[in-house]
């Protein structure tokens with residue numbers, strides 16, 4: 001049990017009588033205990049279980065004790081506590097005539113015999129006068145509960161009957177967070193002791209009048225006189241104040257119905273009384289029980305009203321009034337039994353503090369003002385005079401935003417922040433600018449592009465194919481804005497995804513990253529292609545060099561798969577672009593299919609148009625076509641410039657790889673030489689030993705010199721390096737083969753494009769089957785040359801390629817292949833190249849064999 005918990009305190013008080021049943025009632029010396037011996041009631045028969053001996057112990061027993069002693073013992077502390085905010089209840093319980101009213105109210109005609117209420121009033125006002133630092137508000141009410149109806153014993157007063165012309169609402173017991181109250185019960189202000197006593201007496205008067213009118217005996221009703229107290233500090237402007245109340249409860253007589261022998265109205269009254277006291281007893285029993293589940297407070301008006309007095313937050317005292325005559329023994333035992341039960345009830349007294357909202361606001365405002373003053377003083381002392389703690393104005397917010405913008409534009413190195421409001425304002429400005437930028441980016445993107453959802457990859461890829469420039473343009477925007485908002489990132493992700501798709505297409509056929517063009521370069525290439533197509537379409541004339549309209553079958557690399565929808569056409573065009581720029585393999589394949597298509601019968605409208613075009617072209621064709629060699633140079637400079645550029649780039653990469661390979665092979669050869677030398681030295685050491693006779697140790701092992709040992713170690717190291725370099729050479733070989741393959745494919749593509757263009761521009765239909773592939777460049781000479789020779793592979797390149805092929809297959813066969821290369825070189829000069837040499841040598845920038853044809857790299861790896 002906590003310290004706050006407090007049991008209901010119970011005192012017994014015997015009414016003075018000259019017939020005190022001494023033989024039945026024994027008061028023990030501790031002034032708390034009483035023993036009662038009862039004689040068997042012959043009326044209850046021979047067999048009965050009547051308990052005859054009782055022993056009770058209360059908090060105190062008053063017998064022939066003065067009113068003042070009783071008050072000081074049971075009430076004085078409760079009254080004192082009420083000024084501190086504690087509720088109190090004093091109850092008198094007992095049979096009719098036992099002295100309840102005498103104890104509670106006293107003999108009103110005798111000051112000396114005044115009861116608890118007038119004494120409490122007197123003490124209360126005395127204490128109030130002593131507590132000058134507090135202001136008190138005292139009000140009183142007087143309630144009578146008769147036959148489960150409530151009456152206001154002060155309802156007759158003028159202030160209570162202001163609305164007397166109106167039928168008063170029936171009173172009801174209500175309970176809220178502040179406690180239990182009777183709605184409709186008048187509450188009267190008492191400025192002093194006299195006014196409070198006046199109210200008490202007024203209620204007593206009403207009670208006696210009612211007693212005469214309603215019941216012949218005054219003990220038929222429960223009467224509750226309540227003093228309400230409100231306490232506020234005069235010294236502190238505190239929002240908190242305390243309220244308390246003291247209930248003085250004069251209960252109706254508790255005697256049993258049978259004892260009253262009442263009939264009619266009296267019997268009805270007795271039934272009500274018994275019922276309400278019975279409910280009170282049930283409540284007390286429930287509260288005293290540890291396993292209680294429900295306390296039936298609401299069963300009667302009395303118990304409901306006493307809810308916060310019994311088992312609530314109240315200091316409660318019960319005075320058990322008893323009549324110590326032999327005839328009243330049963331009632332005395334009954335009263336004592338109820339009293340001991342009441343002693344088991346526990347209350348939790350506490351201060352009733354109330355917070356006045358208006359006062360609280362006022363107090364907080366004062367506190368804010370006080371803190372502001374302190375802060376201002378602090379700022380003054382620390383020379384922070386310009387600091388303001390008021391919310392920012394619109395103008396100030398705009399100034400902060402402008403400052404943040406300058407900061408973001410690098411016009412300002414630092415932001416001057418001197419208080420919390422400015423910090424918040426700065427962050428808000430950042431947020432606004434951030435959101436503005438987000439909106440701006442989105443608007444620009446929406447204005448220029450169709451934004452697609454990443455969740456629809458097909459749409460994204462199709463759109464990417466239709467709009468390749470979206471990647472580069474969007475990147476520019478993002479770079480410019482230098483923003484990384486979530487939305488922007490999402491969009492950028494989408495664009496990156498587009499780029500990846502495009503990149504994936506581009507990479508088909510040239511997986512080597514060495515040869516892969518930058519995406520922007522690819523896009524630029526495509527742009528140029530498109531521009532050229534546009535220019536070409538706009539031109540009416542069909543210049544042999546500038547080519548033919550885009551609708552030409554020979555340019556429709558995938559003409560036979562031409563789709564119906566415009567989007568599909570674009571897609572097809574895109575694929576063609578990509579193939580041309582980046583995939584020699586697929587381009588060649590597509591090209592061949594395009595050639596097949598040219599040879600098919602032309603049936604549809606567009607093909608008939610193309611036929612007309614061809615007729616027109618044939619009219620414009622020169623009579624004498626230029627040589628393939630000079631035309632090829634023209635083609636490389638204009639129409640085939642992009643393919644030629646790629647070919648040159650590829651060749652440069654290939655040359656670099658070959659150079660790498662050659663250097664590595666030289667290193668390996670040198671290592672091989674070193675190994676041979678080392679082996680020779682070791683053989684010398686061995687010969688020397690054999691000549692001198694071997695030196696043996698005790699175990700019979702040969703002893704070698706330190707020089708020979710060092711030479712053996714050196715040979716081991718050389719072999720390790722040799723193997724490592726050899727592995728490296730092997731890897732490099734794979735790269736060179738791949739690069740060579742790409743150069744060949746690129747070269748083939750260039751030749752095919754050239755043949756196509758040459759045939760359309762200079763040859764008739766009968767000549768269309770003559771290509772550089774079957775007639776060679778310079779077909780008039782009738783020499784069929786290898787493709788590589790025709791296209792762009794000079795003698796030095798051819799030699800190097802053969803050398804590489806040889807070394808890759810078997811480095812040990814270097815000597816053999818060196819000889820083969822020499823023979824091939826001579827043959828090339830002597831036969832194939834001679835007829836075309838003059839043409840090639842005339843071309844500016846064409847290298848000569850004297851300059852570029854170096855002796856073959858020595859490769860004599862044998863180990």
Ligand SMILES: Nc1ncnc2c1ncn2[C@@H]1O[C@H](COP(=O)(O)OP(=O)(O)OP(=O)(O)O)[C@@H](O)[C@H]1O
Nearest residue numbers: 015016095096097098099100101102103218219253
């Ligand atoms: N301690 C006492 N000293 C002197 N007289 C007493 C004392 N107790 C009771 N009396 C007297 O006994 C009579 C009955 O007392 P009282 O009316 O107070 O009983 P009661 O219990 O209030 O009865 P009821 O229930 O009818 O109101 C009164 O005349 C009262 O003066």
